[in-house]
Amino acid sequence: MSGARGADDRPVVRRGVPEGGEERVAALYWEAFGRKIAPALNPPGKGRAFIATHLHRDRSVTALAAGRVVGVAGYRLDGRALTGGGVKDVLSAYGSCRGLPRLVLLALLERTPAAGELVMDGIAVDAAHRGRGIGSLLLREVAAVAADHGCRRVRLDVVDTNPRARALYERHGFTAHRTERTPWLRGLMGFGAVTTMHRPVTDTHADADATSGREAR
Incomplete structure (x- = not known):
């Protein structure tokens, strides 16, 4: 039947961004x-190029269908996150005058893990592949990564304009820890509150790959 998905289109989860997948992830x-x-x-083209150039490929979990990246979850651990690029990189890409205010905005988005904590920085799934459980696969694998690194919990932030993401996180054991109101950011970044959520990590998460559909490493 036309449009039917084959077995080779079934999402498979793996750790890291595959070589050559940087632009797709960006x-x-x-x-x-x-x-x-x-x-x-901004502008979008330059922003996507900046993200792709400065990715830390080993700080992510990706979902592939027919060999193409269709979902990604990034995380920060041991001082490194999926999305990289330091002060010099921003100033080199945007110039000193335009780069300095951008650094201030990027600093607002920084999240530093506490001891024994893995911090997620979001899940992104291709619109054509949503509704197939990819977000759940990615979350389970991130929990397994946290367990493998001896972390006690996973932390993430979800904005008030993304209730679907919050519902997904709650289904996977995340609970709200605190909510920070940020009305001054609504006009600039599109959200007016950020809720920090936690999920404890147990030994069982280390075996999550048994049911996640992940490729053997």
């Missing part, structure tokens, strides 16, 4: 979080 991130990061990295 495009997915921009699609999911463009409203939030655009003030710091």
Whole structure:
């Protein structure tokens, strides 16, 4: 039947961004979080290129269908996150005058893990592949990564304009820890509150790959 998905189109989860997948991951991130990061990295083409150039490929979990990246979850651990690029990189890409205010905006989005904590920085899934459980696969694998690194919990932030993401996180055991009201950011970045959520990590998460559909490493 036309349009039917074959077995080779079934999502498979793996750790890391596959070589050559940087631009695809940057495009997915921009699609999911463009409203939030655009003030710091606009115009879109340049912002996507900046993200792709400075990715830390080993700080992510990706979902592939027919060999193509269709979902990604980034995280920060041991001082490194999926999305990179330091002060010099921003100033080199945007210039001193335009780069300095962008650095201030990027600093607002920084989240530093506490001891024993893995911090997620969001999930992005291709619109054509939503509703197939990819977000759940990615979350389970991130929990397994946290367990493998001896972390006690996973932390993430979800904005008030993304109730679907919050519902997904709650289904996977995340609970709200605190909510920070940020009305001054609504006009600039599109959200007026950020809720921090936690999920404890147990030994069972280390075996999550048994049911996640992940490729053997």
